[in-house]
Amino acid sequence: MTNEPNLPRGTGTLQALVIQPDFHCPLDRLGVWLQDEGITTRIIQPFSGDVIPDVIQEDALVVLGGDMSSLDDRDYHWLTDIRRLMAVAASQRKPTLGICLGAQLMAQTFGGTVARGDQGLEAGVVEVALRPDAAEDPLMAGLPNPFFGGAMHGDMIDQLPPSAVWLGMTAQYPHQAFRVGEMSWGVQFHPEISPVVYRQWLSLVNENDTVAVERAGRGMKAFENQDQIVREHTEAMARRFAHLVRTTATVATQ
Template structure:
């Protein structure tokens, strides 16, 4: 639930047992934003109407419209549509980013392109320069990846903010207040150490090697994604004061 002293509380949709908000919880709290985390994957009910001043949709091992396996995704999509219609700040991570792309008119494909796991170099694109969250960040930050599905087409009019060597659509903005990312800014290296070694081995990847690489990259990566979290918190606070 919301943290004491917070100026606003964001609704967070968690889609899997190991897919919580991670260190974004502390960073957003630092910016005055509490979190109301709904464990949708365990049957906790999502609201029908978005009353929170922000929506954060986390990752999960599903496609955005995988309603048969994850029936709560339909309501999550409806909440995201409401947020877009009302210009409520949105941050979508991995599955959440793919969902934002899809509901806004883009396209996502399962098991598309080359999978990405662990610490990965991103490249910020020219449109990132004027973005409220990504403007002024290092040109080549690193971030943790963990995906086999991918966005293949951004919504019309979306601002394309970042890419990687294997996956073009790493970060984008829809409208003025909705951001989607393919990577995991909330994941610290210790979570990488808990990933399924069997799943990674199927893709020819060693978990311990990923963990070590994430630890090496984390001092600089954490500074970048903390700054993004604080900027998003400021956006939410501004929205909360004016709504």
């Protein structure tokens, strides 16, 4: 699997700091869309020994997914560092997007809770119903409703942070999208992935869980059949996030 390159930052270039917790969860299409919008990326891979920085010099933060649980601090000590960085980003008003594991870490950062999913694996293409507050949200406003995106997760966001604005839900797991404060968004689904990456994830599904294996396989077929609409919807979200990065950076320099 090829990771998006760490592109050099030139004078006046916008850049997002990307935390990639797992080799199997790359930036994928999101990296291409951000680059199209003039935003380069600096990728930190804690699984390979990269250190999570204490501060954010970049213009935005993206935290990707991973096969580990957000409850696995003992085995992945740097999960604590990611939560701390999310809090720093919020204090600096840096646009932040937490994806799947990243969304769960964001929920924990601001007082929410995560638990093992009580409805089993959610996989394939999810239909996210955007809630009324999404219509006024800087990221979600104007996106298609329902919104279609890729998904694969076993844990769930059990309780949103007390201050969170609840933005989207699915029938299987309600806490699919939320915002904390002005600039921190969490999405339980995967707006970044392509069917190619999803197919590679099939080997990570617990082969002893026959229900999960069946759902993941059925989800692969759904993703291949619905990728046109998934791509349209998730690309729209990516470009709205890029717009937020640009406008926030412009305000910060004035």
